[in-house]
Amino acid sequence: MSPEAVYEVLSKVTDPELGRNIVELGFVKDLSIEDGRIAFTLELTTPGCPLKETLTAQCREALLSAFPEVREVDIRVSARVRQDARIQERLSVPVKTVLAVGSGKGGVGKSTVTALLAHLFHRLGAKVGVLDADIYGPNIPRLLPPVQGPEAEGERIVPARTREGIVVMSVGFLVEEGQALVWRGPMLHSMLQSLITQVEWPVLDYLLLDLPPGTGDVQLSASQLLPLTGALLVATPHPLAQEDLRRGVDAFKRLSVPLLGVIENMAGEVWGEGLTARTAESLGIPFLGSIPLSREIAHAGVSGDFSFLDKGELPFRDVVEAVGSRVSVETYRLQG
Numbered sequence: 421m422s423p424e425a426v427y428e429v430l431s432k433v434t435d436p437e438l439g440r441n442i443v444e445l446g447f448v449k450d451l452s453i454e455d456g457r458i459a460f461t462l463e464l465t466t467p468g469c470p471l472k473e474t475l476t477a478q479c480r481e482a483l484l485s486a487f488p489e490v491r492e493v494d495i496r497v498s499a500r501v502r503q504d505a506r507i508q509e510r511l512s513v514p515v516k517t518v519l520a521v522g523s524g525k526g527g528v529g530k531s532t533v534t535a536l537l538a539h540l541f542h543r544l545g546a547k548v549g550v551l552d553a554d555i556y557g558p559n560i561p562r563l564l565p566p567v568q569g570p571e572a573e574g575e576r577i578v579p580a581r582t583r584e585g586i587v588v589m590s591v592g593f594l595v596e597e598g599q600a601l602v603w604r605g606p607m608l609h610s611m612l613q614s615l616i617t618q619v620e621w622p623v624l625d626y627l628l629l630d631l632p633p634g635t636g637d638v639q640l641s642a643s644q645l646l647p648l649t650g651a652l653l654v655a656t657p658h659p660l661a662q663e664d665l666r667r668g669v670d671a672f673k674r675l676s677v678p679l680l681g682v683i684e685n686m687a688g689e690v691w692g693e694g695l696t697a698r699t700a701e702s703l704g705i706p707f708l709g710s711i712p713l714s715r716e717i718a719h720a721g722v723s724g725d726f727s728f729l730d731k732g733e734l735p736f737r738d739v740v741e742a743v744g745s746r747v748s749v750e751t752y753r754l755q756g
């Protein structure tokens with residue numbers, strides 16, 4: 421039972437989303453073999469990977485049936501978000517991935533979903549930052565109230581932090597309320613550039629970029645200034661909102677930003693289930709799950725208090741896991 425033989429057996433286990441085997445993907449780390457015991461770390465690409473149970477079960481089964489002398493298989497699971505290589509090449513910021521959050525129209529809860537995703541990823545153990553570029557309604561300072569910063573240090577800006585340690589930077593910190601509304605092309609571009617390059621971003625797994633609704637100068641500038649790992653679209657289940665979703669999809673396609681998928685927000689009984697999912701399917705983009713219209717979320721939108729997430733099982737786990745998986749697929753696709 422050599423390490424080579426163990427790797428050979430483990431290479432029969434495939435990650436169904438990435439379509440490659442776990443040895444080739446570099447998931448198997450710190451392999452040790454002694455006295456009928458095989459131990460290794462399975463290093464997945466996103467915290468709270470939905471495939472965790474399936475993959476560990478398959479590894480265990482494959483090893484036990486290949487080596488009758490094995491008494492114990494000990495698998496530790498860890499996660500390391502993979503680097504979008506273009507970010508390292510083009511910007512000198514230690515951010516691994518940048519996820520744009522957009523919507524076809526305003527008021528669908530895009531900022532709320534951005535803040536919610538930040539909290540969910542944080543609770544799964546990822547390092548998360550939020551960059552609020554929504555000039556028409558920079559809501560992030562209210563949704564993610566800072567307890568520290570931002571601070572100017574000469575030319576540099578140290579971003580703000582929430583009580584939990586989510587890193588936040590917002591156009592709302594830099595300008596008076598309403599002032600940015602009149603900005604156009606070049607001014608927006610340089611404002612966004614400062615928010616990206618002048619800010620001392622720490623090491624982050626996911627930087628969520630809250631864009632203004634619709635399509636316009638900010639979307640264009642963001643796609644030019646930043647290598648966007650992918651875009652998430654937020655949509656409501658209202659029948660009339662399906663056309664907005666189509667427009668949103670179209671806009672990101674025109675900017676050549678990969679679409680990670682659609683998140684339905686404010687779901688409830690009124691419009692029934694499945695409309696947003698069907699629209700997503702007809703547009704050929706993944707549906708990443710639903711967030712209901714809820715009192716707790718509405719309250720968090722006013723108070724910035726997301727402690728309801730800490731009562732019992734983590735809610736919306738399916739949504740954050742789906743987003744994490746799509747980001748992994750995208751970073752591997754970019755690597756070729």
Ligand SMILES: Nc1ncnc2c1ncn2[C@@H]1O[C@H](COP(=O)(O)OP(=O)(O)OP(=O)(O)O)[C@@H](O)[C@H]1O
Pocket residue numbers: 523525526527528529530531532533554556557559632633685686687711712713714715717718719720721722
């Ligand atoms: N799932 C939800 N349940 C209850 N209330 C929600 C939910 N999602 C958003 N809201 C509320 O809806 C309003 C709009 O949300 P939000 O500001 O996040 O939307 P937006 O799409 O970012 O808007 P804008 O167009 O201003 O950028 C807020 O008052 C927010 O608290």
